[in-house]
Amino acid sequence: MVLAFVDLDAGSLTPSATETLTLARELASTRGEPLRAMTFDDSGRHDDAPTAAELTTYGVVRWFRVAHPLLDAYSPELWGAASAQLVRTLAPSAVVASAGDRTTEVMAQTAARLDLPLAANCTTITATASGDEWRLTRVRNGGMLLEDAELVASTALFTVAAGAIEPAPASVVGDLTTETFSPVLDDTLPHARVIERTTRGDGVTLASARVVVSGGRGVGGADGFAPLEELAELVGGAVGCSRVATNNGWRPHRDQVGQTGTKVNPDLYIACGISGATQHWVGCMGAKHILAINTDPDAPLVSRATYAVIGDVGEVVPAVVAEIRRRTPSPLPLPAPGVGADGHDGDRPDL
Amino acid sequence: MRILVCVKRVPASGGAPQLNADGLDVRHLAFTVSPHEECAIEEAVRLVAEHGGSVTVLTVGPVEADEQLRYAISMGADDGVLVDTGTGELDPQATAAVIVDAVGDLETAAGPFDLMFFGNESPDAGHYQVGVRVAVATGRPMVGGVKGIEVDPGLSRVRLRRDVPAGVEVYETPLPAAVAVKEGLNLPRYPSMRGRLRARKASATVVRAAVSAGGLRKVRLRLPEEKQSETVLLGHGAAAAPAVVDVLQELEVL
Ligand SMILES: Cc1cc2nc3c(=O)[nH]c(=O)nc-3n(C[C@H](O)[C@H](O)[C@H](O)COP(=O)(O)OP(=O)(O)OC[C@H]3O[C@@H](n4cnc5c(N)ncnc54)[C@H](O)[C@@H]3O)c2cc1C
Numbered sequence A: 001m002v003l004a005f006v007d008l009d010a011g012s013l014t015p016s017a018t019e020t021l022t023l024a025r026e027l028a029s030t031r032g033e034p035l036r037a038m039t040f041d042d043s044g045r046h047d048d049a050p051t052a053a054e055l056t057t058y059g060v061v062r063w064f065r066v067a068h069p070l071l072d073a074y075s076p077e078l079w080g081a082a083s084a085q086l087v088r089t090l091a092p093s094a095v096v097a098s099a100g101d102r103t104t105e106v107m108a109q110t111a112a113r114l115d116l117p118l119a120a121n122c123t124t125i126t127a128t129a130s131g132d133e134w135r136l137t138r139v140r141n142g143g144m145l146l147e148d149a150e151l152v153a154s155t156a157l158f159t160v161a162a163g164a165i166e167p168a169p170a171s172v173v174g175d176l177t178t179e180t181f182s183p184v185l186d187d188t189l190p191h192a193r194v195i196e197r198t199t200r201g202d203g204v205t206l207a208s209a210r211v212v213v214s215g216g217r218g219v220g221g222a223d224g225f226a227p228l229e230e231l232a233e234l235v236g237g238a239v240g241c242s243r244v245a246t247n248n249g250w251r252p253h254r255d256q257v258g259q260t261g262t263k264v265n266p267d268l269y270i271a272c273g274i275s276g277a278t279q280h281w282v283g284c285m286g287a288k289h290i291l292a293i294n295t296d297p298d299a300p301l302v303s304r305a306t307y308a309v310i311g312d313v314g315e316v317v318p319a320v321v322a323e324i325r326r327r328t329p330s331p332l333p334l335p336a337p338g339v340g341a342d343g344h345d346g347d348r349p350d351l
Numbered sequence B: 001m002r003i004l005v006c007v008k009r010v011p012a013s014g015g016a017p018q019l020n021a022d023g024l025d026v027r028h029l030a031f032t033v034s035p036h037e038e039c040a041i042e043e044a045v046r047l048v049a050e051h052g053g054s055v056t057v058l059t060v061g062p063v064e065a066d067e068q069l070r071y072a073i074s075m076g077a078d079d080g081v082l083v084d085t086g087t088g089e090l091d092p093q094a095t096a097a098v099i100v101d102a103v104g105d106l107e108t109a110a111g112p113f114d115l116m117f118f119g120n121e122s123p124d125a126g127h128y129q130v131g132v133r134v135a136v137a138t139g140r141p142m143v144g145g146v147k148g149i150e151v152d153p154g155l156s157r158v159r160l161r162r163d164v165p166a167g168v169e170v171y172e173t174p175l176p177a178a179v180a181v182k183e184g185l186n187l188p189r190y191p192s193m194r195g196r197l198r199a200r201k202a203s204a205t206v207v208r209a210a211v212s213a214g215g216l217r218k219v220r221l222r223l224p225e226e227k228q229s230e231t232v233l234l235g236h237g238a239a240a241a242p243a244v245v246d247v248l249q250e251l252e253v254l
């Protein structure tokens, strides 16, 4: 059997869980094995019917709800110990999970407890019809490289990179049996547990912004970010930065785009004075369009960008801000009523 | 308190990777440790400054990884241990097993570590698991993705904060514990002149280890396909502003 570790959000499959199930079902069908699912639910929700219906759609025939009073709050060790017990009991040929923070953590705990290999961030997995050999491709260096690898194990553990698989419901669905798996857990096992959770307020975040205006070394200092903030405000976007800006204390780390910062997927990424080192590139390569503003026409980000302006960010960005103000009627009071931002009566049609 | 920080020597290049038959061509590259691990070193040094104790840095890899240990010492770590496994790449089970053995020896010699720090993931291999394997093998709880650490004054518990897509989670765990940290935890210091001098004189302990391979084997590295596109040059300097705003309007972001 192939076991999918399905992460739930208030009882519903997460988008990454549908990707995981799609890949797990393909592996199960190649091997002629059934697809089973394991879930943990710490949302306090107890209506199984909607979850069962979703799992059935994706071809799951047997569902193990892992349940124990000690699992009601997330704990890497307790969830890991429970998962390891179920995997040991079922002895599946493979366990597949998404590459989220928690799922990866629980899979690593499971792998460690059973001394099984785990391949993280896979984009493809190929099963052989039988036996314990698997071929896979996984993401390395934050997305700069791919690794082809082989995995040999009685039970192979995989996490699947987000977005690598196009989710698809099963063409044929069977009946689903639901079972509660109650692991044997001991409160004296040294463990970490969640004691507090705060939810972020709404508002534009770096990860969700439609436009990101990002600055690097070329911005020259913390003050140099003022025009970038103004531009971001005008386009309803967020401000990002490179690691040089973070390391110099010009911006907080939560603004950093890149391998060890945030990965962004905006419609437009405006990179101001950023060279485009690979570790930065992997954070912004998901953008639909990139505009690079740089004094160096040969900077890697200029070559990879959709659009480029060659010039000093300190001149270009304020000029762009002024041009936007000139063209769009501003809800903000202008320097002098009836006078354009550039100081003389402009030809702004709407004023 | 005794703190262990595990660091890995990795290529530092920001240029396009060059591949050869063995994988990444590293002949002309500089090496470093991950930003995550730099934050781990910084946090360990700060905690020891506050609570007393010592920071030991451990690396598994080629003898050249001595350079990364010295860097950690120049930041304020007390001593470095290098487990020489040569230049080949180890799978995560093998790496963890080597670290576990080394930890056993270090703890026998000088007592248990209260905290073990790892990076959230290694920047090259990115297995997301070496720390967890070491933690499980040594009976320690472990939280990953950590960007905030608060040790209680009695040194018996620690609170750990991590960002998740929905917000923030705070964890509590008894000590001894293991933690995988992310950049943003702190702003690592630049090594001082005194630190650099100390690092030059320091001698890292070098031990050799037998390695037994785990179940994951790298076959080859390759570059992902990248869609090539011509860059549209919108102009030079401030004069390009109208063309830029045209694009903003075209993309309907204004
Ligand atoms: C493991 C690892 C992880 C990393 N993670 C990240 C990460 O998450 N994010 C990240 O950003 N980096 C990361 N880095 C660092 C990365 O390698 C680069 O060092 C960094 O991205 C460079 O930042 P930068 O482009 O601002 O600076 P530089 O590379 O110094 O580039 C500055 C650019 O500004 C241009 N410029 C200069 N003056 C002006 C001006 N007046 N007007 C316009 N342009 C100007 C220059 O031509 C140049 O192209 C990581 C490195 C490692 C080893």
Ligand SMILES: Nc1ncnc2c1ncn2[C@@H]1O[C@H](COP(=O)(O)O)[C@@H](O)[C@H]1O
Residues within 6 Å of the ligand: B006, B007, B008, B009, B034, B036, B037, B058, B059, B060, B061, B092, B095, B117, B118, B119, B120, B121, B122, B125, B126, B127, B128, B129, B130, B131
């Ligand atoms: N060769 C190594 N030597 C020392 N520590 C390592 C090594 N490989 C991995 N680690 C530690 O384990 C963390 C996670 O690595 P990984 O599981 O490869 O993503 C790294 O950030 C390091 O702290």
